[in-house]
Amino acid sequence: MTSATLTVAAARRGNPWARRALILAAWLAFALFLLLPLFVVLSEALKQGLGTFVDAILEPDALSALKLTVLAVLISVPLNLVFGVAAAWCVSKFEFRGKSLLVTLIDLPFSVSPVIAGLIYVLLFGAQGYFGEWLSDHDIQIVFAVPGIVLATLFVTVPFVARELIPLMQEQGTQEEEAARLLGANGWQMFWHVTLPNIRWGLIYGVVLCTARAMGEFGAVSVVSGHIRGVTNTLPLHVEILYNEYNHVAAFSVASLLLLLALVILLLKQWSESRMSRLNTPADEE
Amino acid sequence: MSIEIRNVSKNFNAFKALDAINLDIQSGELVALLGPSGCGKTTLLRIIAGLETPDAGNIVFHGEDVSQHDVRDRNVGFVFQHYALFRHMTVFDNVAFGLRMKPKGERPGEQEIAEKVHELLNMVQLDWLSDRYPEQLSGGQRQRIALARALAVKPKILLLDEPFGALDAKVRKELRRWLARLHEEINLTSVFVTHDQEEAMEVADRIVVMNKGVIEQIGAPGEVYEKPASDFVYHFLGDSNRLHLGDDRHLLFRPHEVSLSREAVEEHRAAEVRDIRPLGAITRVTLKVDGQDELIEAEVVKDHDSLTGLARGEVLYFKPKARQPIVHG
Ligand SMILES: Nc1ncnc2c1ncn2[C@@H]1O[C@H](COP(=O)(O)OP(=O)(O)OP(=O)(O)O)[C@@H](O)[C@H]1O
């Protein structure tokens, strides 16, 4: 037996010192890997005073990157919401052929490296890609343009809502829906009055995670972006460019903007999580 | 409203859950579906409600074939085994649900809905719980709320899946008497599932005994108890003893269908007393007969002559009353 398992075993038996040591270790790790970087980002950003910080954020290229990021989020999150609910509904409430294949496909973006996802889009829609000729004939640009960014973001965020809802809906079963049908509800009424309220906190949680990922995505977006300043740069890409140009203060200022958004999302996540665990005790079991 | 079940079969993959079920239920009847776990009771109930589609056969309500009708159009009240109350709605909203889902033209106003809901909640004697959520209710309370919710849309047919399954013995008894009364008052046709024979005997007008996807017997409680159509029905409807007579023949009889004596009497067989259990008004004596391992249980009134001073290990003479010997096939 290793000393670590010994400590854990001791903690479980209620040895107060072992427990305190473990909790302290957890806090130390948390401080080292999370709080310290946070602090570094902020202190670097504010190194030359608040003025430079604000300038870096209000600089046109940074603002355009922010706009693009928000656009990507606003398009991909609602689409994922709809897709996620529909997919989770099918998987958890019906039996059909190809069900496990669908579940696997939903997970695909988790297992595929985002860079490869980006490359796939370049291969499909790029100038030399399968649809490249047709697209350029019709004057449609996808890769190295905003649509490509949105598509790449969509791809990497596909699993979030569905993954969150499938186990939740499977656990809740179909009886309440059946009860609603028996009481005369049509499909839409049943969904709106019974299914949706039952999954709402899980749904919010999934949407929050999805938003975080859509905002922070780097790899896939980087491949399809082309890094055109003020046009196809999202916030993470913009941070990288600034950093590569040794413009550390600006890089960290923009980074702290992302960080701020992330914190907001973290709080939202915490809130929806607590609501979810509170409301999800099944009421129809004894 | 009468219900006819015609030749209904249902398979789950290769498994035959229901095999050519035929059953006629008269308007106003209270019928119990009785059978062991997994025999297809719930499946049959769900097919009547339209929650499940049969592979073959038809369901007819009051002369009209409703096999193709959607669940919503059958207007059937259904109480699930675990009640399936809407967990995010208060008791009031649960009961009001069916009324609020009605199409615009038929939907009563909120005022009228509130009146109806309180009327129903009063009927189940739970009006004081109307602001609670299902998780804050006891099992018996949930059960009654589920019933009130099902009755809100004035169904002609009420289907109940083990409505008292999860409750303790005393509440069960109370609720089933109450259900029987209610059934009479509001003129419903009801089918309820149970695997408790006592429950079926006490409440139902007729009992349908099922086994492995087929109906073994249909009849009034007295009929299925006194004239069981098969060994299965006999065993299922109460405790039974099997006395081997040799030559592959045996005799089935219930514990109370026995005559006991301390002295050797004509036609009585000797047996060793293994156990004596006073159970209130009756006393149960467990007997061991030579020639078979299966013990015999006899139940007699507690002040029966044969019991005075009786102790374990003594010899007692017994004789099953009536019943024809059954030849094993
Ligand atoms: N959706 C399903 N898929 C596969 N098999 C099923 C399904 N529903 C029921 N069955 C099977 O059909 C048989 C009958 O099930 P049913 O639920 O009708 O039994 P039951 O008589 O209600 O039993 P219980 O008293 O335990 O509730 C069982 O063997 C069950 O495993």
Ligand SMILES: [Mg+2]
């Ligand atoms: Mg059942």
